[in-house]
Amino acid sequence: MTDILNIQHLNYKLNLVSILADVNLTVPAGSIVGLLGANGAGKTTLMRLISGVAHDHHNTITVADQTSAAQRKQLVSFSHQLDGANNHARLSQIVHDYQVLYPDFAAAQFQELVAFLELDLHKRLQQLSKGNRKKFIIALTLARQVPLYLLDEPFDGIDGMSRKKIIASILQWKTDDATILISDHHVDDIANLLDSVAVIKDKHVVATAQAETIREEYGQSIEDYYEAIYEGGKQND
Amino acid sequence: MNFNDKVPIYYQIKQYIYGEIIGENLKAGQKLPAIRQLAVTLTVNVNTIQRALSELISEGVLVTQRGKGNFVTTDVQLLVALKKRVVTAQFSELYDKLITLKISPPEMVQYLQDYIDQRKEA
Known part of the structure; x- marks a missing residue:
């Protein structure tokens, strides 16, 4: 398999x-x-760097053979938290802006996601519950047609039903060759979705492993594995 | 579906499909749902489903028809052997547990018979 991200x-x-x-x-x-990784470990910063929003001045990040930030922006769909968006804007307006900004935005697929996630685009951003806001972000992010998706804490602080819906939409709409990097500090949510994990701690990626190898060879759950890395490190520090 | 998070998911999916076949929810010759559909239903990664199905195909339990999908084998002997293997695995686990409780094999048979009679009455 070729590496999409290096x-x-x-x-x-x-x-x-x-x-x-x-x-x-x-x-x-x-x-x-x-x-x-724990809160503050650098997960969001790493995603911002990969997506080209934050600047890596030494060209050490390669996405599909492209190292320039401008090129990478075209290849990566990063789940923005809509922090800069106008809270009074209707969702349909935000979608329109997104479409203008990203030529790879697939409107038909977006409509499917909206229907599946039961979002009402006539609402204003400030009217959305936390769960619906997360769903809206997922729909926007997955509607772009790119090789690499970065989902930053997509399940943070939402209820179980919304979580299930979002997970199902990821499984349903991810094409076979698309790659997803998904950050979380609560592993249980996503353990069954993962091919592999990368653990980030104290500014470093300290471990990477195949999910099934962790279960098969170490007899551990992903959560055990992750916690052992965090706890093990404390003793060594 | 609830998975044991310490056991490889592909392995648990195989066991699940064995169960569906032995319990006749999936009959000999029946087509399996598409891989993506299985992924959504079981809430696991497509690659994990793919790995489970590949092993079932190499075991002969499933047969791929190009462009049509995956089907349960119609090989009756293979299905009988599969059932025996899965049932034996259940007994093997129970046997090992009872041995550690110092239950002798004749006692096991007696306990099993008593239990079955009790369940029938209930």
């Missing part, structure tokens, strides 16, 4: 503070990878 020796500082240090990660095309 990161070699990525270092990132913000205001002279090191956020990520010597991060290495390769992700094969067509897989679903869990990016696991």
